[in-house]
Amino acid sequence: MTTATTNGTTTTTTAIKNPKKTNLLDHNSIKHLLDETVTEIVTSRGYKEDVRMSNVRLLIGAIIIVIALFAQFYNKKFPENRNFLIGCIVLYVLFNGILQLIVYTKEKNAFLFTYPPAGSAYNSTGLMVSSKLPRFSDMYTLTIASADPKSISAKPTVEFTKSVTKWFAKDGVLVEGLFWKDVESLINDYANEKKRK
Known part of the structure; x- marks a missing residue:
């Protein structure tokens, strides 16, 4: 929100976030936009990106x-x-x-590695987030796994597979609210998973 005063008149404008848009006929463009958005969501949840790899x-x-x-x-x-x-x-x-x-x-299909979230137990692991969107398919698979699967605190891998048509309008604009809800639900599923015996 921006407030400006001119000749005694106060004008308030609200900055509107630009919608994320892609070419729905370009498979790579769709996957890239979804992967970028997943990165935003994961880092907004307190996971810091690990760029060592x-x-x-x-x-x-x-x-x-x-x-x-x-x-x-x-x-x-x-x-x-x-x-x-x-x-x-x-x-x-x-x-x-x-x-x-x-x-x-x-790396396999991973596009994001993270450190453990700030304030978590010292023995927790970061995330390895990967995705697949096969050519000529609308089914996007998002997978969240432990960045260190051999760690004693590693949790089981979680994933979902959904059609990208659920998240895009006809003009190629990403309906971020729906996508954020699905990704946050998957992150919560991972956080609540118990270590397999």
Whole structure:
């Protein structure tokens, strides 16, 4: 809300939040918007985003780029730089393999990792939030799991699968109230789950 006074007249305006809109014919755009909104919801519940994994991926990606640049701009011509190029190719393949291993084993479909919520017990874990929206399907699956599944305080994974048509108007505007309600309900389900024996 903004209040302005001009020539003795007070005007009050209320800032209207821009609606979130997407192209309903673009599968990636829909998933991206829903994932971004889930991130907002989870962080609003006191979970702070853990960016360590993405930082590691960025670092490995930067190393790969540097290796490629060295191979491209090395100051000797081909026959003389043969061994150097072979070394660069081996390093390039090695670091790409490490990057793919991290994505395959750690991240899977996850788009958000968090620390435990502020004020929680010291042995609680953060969240790993992942989603799926198969191509040519309207069924969006949201999964919340423990960021450290081997921890003694890890809780069972919870998920829901719903049609995206329940959350979008015909013009592509996200009906945030409905989506927030569903996601918060899933977060509550996770928080209330008991550790399996």
